[in-house]
Amino acid sequence: MPFDPNNIMADRITDIGPPKYDTFWPPIVKDNYGKWKYHEILEPGVLLHVSETGAELYSVRVGAARLITVDLIRDICDIADKYCGGYLRWTTRNNVEFLVSDKSKLQPLLDDLRSRGNWFPIGGTGNSITNIVHTQGWAHCHTPAIDASGVVKAVMDDLFEYFGSHKLPAQVRIALACCLNMCGAVHCSDIAILGVHRKPPFIEHERVQNVCEIPLVIAACPTAAIKPKKVGELKSIEINNARCMFCGNCYTMCPAMPLADTEGDGIVIMVGGKVSNRISPPKFSKVVVAFLPNNTPRWPETTECIRKIVEVYAANARKYERLGDWAERIGWEKFFELTGLPFTHHLIDDFRDPAYYTWRQTTQFKFTD
Numbered sequence: 001m002p003f004d005p006n007n008i009m010a011d012r013i014t015d016i017g018p019p020k021y022d023t024f025w026p027p028i029v030k031d032n033y034g035k036w037k038y039h040e041i042l043e044p045g046v047l048l049h050v051s052e053t054g055a056e057l058y059s060v061r062v063g064a065a066r067l068i069t070v071d072l073i074r075d076i077c078d079i080a081d082k083y084c085g086g087y088l089r090w091t092t093r094n095n096v097e098f099l100v101s102d103k104s105k106l107q108p109l110l111d112d113l114r115s116r117g118n119w120f121p122i123g124g125t126g127n128s129i130t131n132i133v134h135t136q137g138w139a140h141c142h143t144p145a146i147d148a149s150g151v152v153k154a155v156m157d158d159l160f161e162y163f164g165s166h167k168l169p170a171q172v173r174i175a176l177a178c179c180l181n182m183c184g185a186v187h188c189s190d191i192a193i194l195g196v197h198r199k200p201p202f203i204e205h206e207r208v209q210n211v212c213e214i215p216l217v218i219a220a221c222p223t224a225a226i227k228p229k230k231v232g233e234l235k236s237i238e239i240n241n242a243r244c245m246f247c248g249n250c251y252t253m254c255p256a257m258p259l260a261d262t263e264g265d266g267i268v269i270m271v272g273g274k275v276s277n278r279i280s281p282p283k284f285s286k287v288v289v290a291f292l293p294n295n296t297p298r299w300p301e302t303t304e305c306i307r308k309i310v311e312v313y314a315a316n317a318r319k320y321e322r323l324g325d326w327a328e329r330i331g332w333e334k335f336f337e338l339t340g341l342p343f344t345h346h347l348i349d350d351f352r353d354p355a356y357y358t359w360r361q362t363t364q365f366k367f368t369d
Helices: 027-031 070-083 103-114 149-158 205-211 214-220 249-253 300-316 323-330 332-339 354-358
Strands: 036-043 046-051 056-062 088-090 096-100 174-177 191-196 226-231 234-239 266-271 286-293
Touching (some): 056 103, 070 088, 070 103, 096 103, 149 300, 214 226, 214 234, 214 249, 266 323, 286 300, 286 332, 300 332, 323 332
Parallel strands (some): 174 191
Antiparallel strands (some): 036 046, 056 096, 088 096, 226 234
């Protein structure tokens, strides 16, 4: 039978996949679907959503980590049961939003959250720095150049004053990817933290033929930098270092080619990206710091650099002006001058793809005859 959108469970033979999203909606959201007129920010972290029917829904945003314990989830659910009828949601940036349909429970909820110290920080809305979205890092992934959760914790601790306030000219979105493969994209963020490898994989020749399928390793390289090689009596491989782009695909196929390196791995800082069409079209981030050391556990060079960028932006940008819009208005030369960041040849963009100039990248255009 063909798929029937009005009866999605018809002829379904498995339970694979998520349930339909609207089965989790609060009643007020379901009753007012498609009827919401506007929303306004009452204070940092607190939004009021108003429907054509006059219904009001309050959402209270609380910052949370990407990796959290079952105990914390239980506490979050207990709070939602007490004040929100059990309804809450997680945002794409790992914030938690409590959905309050009863205005009389809004202030008690805020008081309860604030009484718990910094476990449930309220903020991340409007002209603030909201939660930093990030990738796996050392907690799970095998190819990261840097940690993810640790760097995000250090940076957000340093910038925490901007989470629960509206002191910035506009919103600032920060994202982190622990390697260039970017399982979480960062190339369109106001500030991007990117982990980079700078050295080719180390080849453990005595292990390669025992733990790796050599043809698969060769085929996995996107730049064709790997070829087979005999090392004595051992079947192994050889890397053309000039062609290697340090992506780690070969290590995914072959654990005898570790890529992590204490000195070679570090952090790149990019700024100026966004996906919004407001004021200017969406744009990619640009590299402004080519390398920072991977100094655990608090990454002081990285936190200091990002704070400097944020503070200079806050002091000089116009209201509602995103970081990239501000930099382009004053000129990138002035950006480097104000932030005190050194400009090197590593920052020159030599990307030349005709599609970049020919594809329509924005809704900001005019029809002509």
